[in-house]
Amino acid sequence: MEEIPRLPKTEPLQLRYYGDPVLRKRAEPVQEITDVERLLADDMLETLYTSFGIGLAATQVGILKRFIIADIGVVDDEEEFEPLKLFNPEIISVEGECVLEEGCLSIPDLRAEVKRPEQIVVNAMNIDGEDVQIEADGLLARVIQHEIDHLNGVLFIDRISGIKRQLLRDQLKIIQQAERPD
Ligand code: NI
Numbered sequence: 001m002e003e004i005p006r007l008p009k010t011e012p013l014q015l016r017y018y019g020d021p022v023l024r025k026r027a028e029p030v031q032e033i034t035d036v037e038r039l040l041a042d043d044m045l046e047t048l049y050t051s052f053g054i055g056l057a058a059t060q061v062g063i064l065k066r067f068i069i070a071d072i073g074v075v076d077d078e079e080e081f082e083p084l085k086l087f088n089p090e091i092i093s094v095e096g097e098c099v100l101e102e103g104c105l106s107i108p109d110l111r112a113e114v115k116r117p118e119q120i121v122v123n124a125m126n127i128d129g130e131d132v133q134i135e136a137d138g139l140l141a142r143v144i145q146h147e148i149d150h151l152n153g154v155l156f157i158d159r160i161s162g163i164k165r166q167l168l169r170d171q172l173k174i175i176q177q178a179e180r181p182d
Helices: 035-050 138-151 162-177
Strands: 055-057 067-070 084-095 098-104 107-116 119-125 131-137
Touching (some): 035 067, 055 138, 084 138, 098 138, 107 162
Antiparallel strands (some): 084 119, 098 107
16 A cells, blocks of 8 residues: 655644733744744644734744744735744844734734834844844834744733723733633
8 A cells, every 4th residue: 555645734733821921931042943943833824824813923832932923914915925934033123113003812802002113123043044134114013023022921911001001901801811722
């Protein structure tokens, strides 16, 4: 009997939600790209697409590696967008400021306006282990900043000022206590 070659199987990973202590931890730099990282990248993309998100940090699936993905192709259909897979992303310069509404797969059903720099330049390592520099503005800049925050244990709600954050307190409590299927 002929052996059927087995393709690596990607599968959505378990998302971690607000209240999970892992979301407050600092992720560790990735030294080199191996099959483990490549599989993680594929699984995270699968997770992103099945959750209808546009960005995801490894922290959000409980893996404390400095790795983020972003795909704004679903909302920005004017341009062909190749999903970004960035290891050890570091913002090296910022410009401007803008307010945009944000949400987070780890904080379901909550959206709020957040002020952040409008344009950014990011140094990172790509999936082939090469150093890359990315200039981003608009939605992409926003997603990248949000995901890099995750790598430092920071959530977008931390960037909302006093009174507005007070108003979200009850909602956050409900999210934290929600029962979810494994
Ligand atoms: Ni998020």
